[in-house]
Amino acid sequence: MNKQRAQQIAASPVMSHVTYNEIPVYIQNIDEKNETARIYPLDQPNNEQDVPLSNLVEHLME
Known part of the structure; x- marks a missing residue:
């Protein structure tokens, strides 16, 4: 994911x-x-981590 879209x-x-690793x-x-993002899995809000933006995938809703 590019930096501007992540922001x-x-x-x-x-x-x-x-998603990050399909999660x-x-x-x-x-x-x-x-060029990292502070994220957490939706079902684990206490599991924060910093990950490379390149590992994030946006799924467009149709």
Whole structure:
């Protein structure tokens, strides 16, 4: 995922369907310098982790 789109998703009040290793996640914030995102699995809000933006996948809802 590119940095700009990740920032848009993190700032949006609308939940986007984003996955990390095929697991649905919530993007908390973006570290532009390191090109990482602070995320957590939707079903495990206490399991926060920093991951590369390139490993996030947005799934468009039809």
